[in-house]
Amino acid sequence: MKYRIILLIALFTLASSCKKNERVIDDPSQGTITIAADESFQSVIEALTSRYMALNPATKINVEIKKEDLAFLDLLENKVRAIVLSRDLTVREKKAFKDKIDLEIQPAKFAVDAVVFVVAKNSPLTSVSLEHLKSELLSDEKNIIFDGANASNLNFVAQKFKMLPSDLKFSVIAGNRNIIQQINNYPGKIGVVSLNTLSRPYDKESEELRNSVKILGVESEGKVYSPDITTLRNMSYPFTRVLYFITNEPYYGLGNGLIRFSCQQLGQIVVQKEGLQPYNIIPREVQMR
Structure with missing residues (x-):
């Protein structure tokens, strides 16, 4: 009887483990997501995602190019993980985001x-x-x-x-x-x-x-x-105009990983190479002797 109980527990643990493996949740270093951006920002967004994936080979970030308003609707419907905007959202849009996503909007500014x-x-x-x-x-x-x-x-x-x-x-x-x-x-x-x-x-x-x-x-x-x-x-x-990300991701996953990268030094270097002004200027100190 004792061995039967141990066997059942082992089988249950194995089954639970298999179910967990079926639910692969992305994190900043692995997974697949889709983001959306207007064609006006295509170059800088593709440069940022390409660089991020090169640094994190287990990630796949699909970039959908579509009109800004349609990208926002896709974000509300959880069809994409993050979008890029340059205009201010209207009061109605902010309310829709709160009602549908139930998160506070936190604009992540990364380029001018x-x-x-x-x-x-x-x-x-x-x-x-x-x-x-x-x-x-x-x-x-x-x-x-x-x-x-x-x-x-x-x-x-x-x-x-x-x-x-x-x-x-x-x-x-x-x-x-x-x-x-x-x-x-x-x-x-x-x-x-x-x-x-x-x-x-x-x-x-x-x-x-x-x-x-x-x-x-x-x-x-x-x-x-x-x-x-x-x-x-x-x-x-x-x-x-200032370009910024917003996301419907409620945890620190691949979407937030890309956003953090874009706003920090390596991402800001990519922005600069695109001929745009980095939003977060990284100060450099040079000591001369």
């Missing part, structure tokens, strides 16, 4: 990007004022070209002007790169793209994109600001 305005290479324009941009966005001429509705660039510009995206009038060319590649066919039009699309300093494709168009400065209060590292660092360029 910008919305930039491009025109044809031979355009006489060198800058554009905030007032002119706003008037064009209310004009039936639709001279401003975005990469689509529900996307980060449109959302951020609308929020900048304290308007709803649905209030703005604009043309559409799908994709940031497509806008840059086609803007020379539309003299008089202004394309709206992310800085990250063409910011990589030593990348041949980025260099070709930068050289194919003219990037406009933005005039604000009588001064013209160009989107560069200096104006991103001090946030003087009017359309500077």
